[in-house]
Amino acid sequence: MSFARSYRQPGVVLTDHRFTVPLDHGRPDGEQIELYAREVVAAGKDPETLPWLLYLEGGPGFGARRFIGRQAWLERALTEYRVLLLDQRGTGRSTPLNRQTLPLRGTPAQQADHLAHFRADSIVRDAEAIRPALTGGAPWTVLGQSYGGFCTVHYLSTAPEGLAAALITGGLPSLTATAEEVYEAAYPRMEHKSLAHYARYPMDVERARRIAAHLAAHPAGLPGGHLLTVAAFQSLGILLGSGDGSHQLHYLLEDAFVPTPAGPALGDAFLEEVRGLLSFAGHPLYALVHESIYAQDPAAPTGWAADRVRARHPRFDAARTLAGDEPLLLTAEDVHPWHFTTDPALVPLRETAELLAARTGWGPLYDPARLAANEVPVAAAVYHDDLYVDTAHSLETARAIRGLRTWVTDEFEHDGVRAGGPRVLDRLLALVRDEA
Template sequence: MDSVWTARLVGSRSHIHPCGFHVTELFFEVPLNYARPGDGTIRLFARSISRPEKTIPGLSKPVDEPMKPYLVYLEGGPGFGGPEPRSHPVSNRALDAGYTVLYVDYRGTGMSNPIHTDLVLKQGDVNQQVEYLKLFRANSIVRDLEAIRLCLTESWKPEYQTWSIFGQSFGGFVCLSYLSKYPQGLREVFMTGGLAPVKRQPLEVYSALYRKVIQRNEAYYSKYPEDEANVARIASYLTTNEADIHLPGGGTFTVHRLLGLGMAFGGHGGLDTVHNLVVKLISDLDQFNYFTTPTLMALEREVPFDSNPVYAILHESIYCSRGVASNWAALNAARKFENFFFWTQSDHSQLSLPVDGMVRVYFSGEMVFPQFFDTYPTLRPLKPAAEALARYSQWEEDLYNEEQLRRNEVPVYAVSFIDDMYVDIGAARETAALVKGIKVHETNQLHHNAIRAKGDEVLGMLFKLRDDTLD
């Protein structure tokens, strides 16, 4: 383990938000590569929110309040920055519970040295691009977080210097890496849909996830049976016209772009979102025999790889440990399931759709495929680097320390979703059994995005886990 760094605070701006939050925008400087700090620095961005102190009439200053410890919210992904505080369910509940809340943009996302195509290409050849991109995994993220903690709490009383973290989805993966590497910085850990498959390799992970994706496709076609023919019709149209269908943002509308919409199936309302787009697409074909600009713009917004390329480039690497390459695990796992034939057959022109008795056309889930690097304009120049990363296995360190998790002393509270399409429940249970002292609430009533869709319900579960005692 390399030495612990303290981030340098390079900017701070505060204001009172109309919704009543005291918001402070923070900019930090940390090494790009903690193992070689002389290689340069990057800038990180975070927002802290608290309740403004009250001023009693007749007094010139607010009444002093006790110091409030931090709760750090860690977003899902990888590849997405922290949410806007006023709209997130965690904000009010955590403030009411006595925390100051910190929303952090991971390195490479949001306003923290955001990765974009030109920035990656400027690193040099493909090997140099890979060396750069691998610095944006969870092992670097937790070093950033610990560096920020040391900076923000340096002058605080020791009892307040540890902080709490809250990880949603990939944020839970980050929590487990933090517990593995810097448990001394943590007071408590909350996770929703984030019990990472610590013991499993990429091909195992995706093979399990496809089974849940199949269930969600079946649920979709059960809810909207007319879409079985509609999706097949759109896919058939695309197999003969996709080279000519240009999207407003510069990409092309391919069968793979269509089927990638299934990423939404794992969240509350996701089936409806995809159905509404299918209705728009079919309506365009019925009226014009082509897709209109408003419909294509709606399609583009659903899977934002162009604005969040880190998700596509590094997604499979979140399951890689030392000596393990992903080798396009999602694509290889798809070969086991006939309904995902569009991903595994290179010549779609020979497919005639619809065909009586043919297997249904299934949407994919959160999987990333090499075909995406042909249709998204910001991903196209990065395809050589993505191919190289898929073959890369020389990771300097593991993302998790199983021995440390077995002897964990930090309180951990997790809500786990039995029907989660993004995190296999079997793997989640394996990980829960590994982490000493963890408390888990399992439910089959919620989907992966429940923290946003049903935040009060999920937060109530978590705080009940924290506040209740076991005999």
């Protein structure tokens, strides 16, 4: 059921919707959870005359972006759509899960069982559960960014009748790769992005090495209790996946140290900014279920895949780097056991995370046969140098989905659908309509 309340921002009318759906769609009469979604319509337009566009945010673990007015791709979407920004289950205002709320589920084992219902399969079934109440049963267009694209490919695999068209930005997953294979492909991209940053800002080679050497001797306590270690510092490489991330990183590194009576120390301003960049307090599900989004073999646990793969890439070993003269390589979307000992938002969830890493019984997320017979118009932006999603994996999947049209571009990084304003969405709509 949808409970609606409307209000305004410049140029748009917003309406809050709340729905109740089963925690486990296989047991529709069992426990129910609440979903929240925000409808956006251009001011002056009659929403009843507009088709729906559902936006699925990246992640996992992030609520839908809180736009103000007609920011980014909304400018283009609102010319012809009634847009629904869905907080995927467990995020934003949709029965949020974190260190404060998960203990309501019981023991760590019960928490892990609960979290098994927060992958793409459940998110898509949520979308199908609420669609009839909003569209009257008509199919809608889905825009999936990053992990939202993974969910969209699952949608095409399991409920294509709900889709009028599918638009994917930076989010074509491998249909078959394990978590370990995903990270084997990721570490070379992390190295490439690190070296590209140092080529742009050569002075950052010594700055990053100096910070790492300082942290190796003196791990730093951040505001709020976060412990900044060398490995945590290296994970600031996650910035390098966005269009302006290299520049952000440069400005961060140049202001790291301040003089003190005891000698140079990492400054409070630097540490506070790092805390904001590294904390999982706003998106703990990202750390908890990240590897499970790649799990499709019922017999195989993910088992901290990124940690295993990193051990096979010694160039990321900071101690080895500092003993020589090489640049310090940075990491990105990899989640490790140490995250659950250094981040106060995750520390209480450490046992739950271990149980999820050891969990078996994961089901397949994609249906290659159904995708090969696809009849839904699909277009995907594939970013040529994407840090987060492997381009080769994406193109292989593009070839496996019947009728999918790709736009391969190096004009944007992973955040192109936001940084590019209306242009990316406009291009994808032209592709699905055979206008380009």
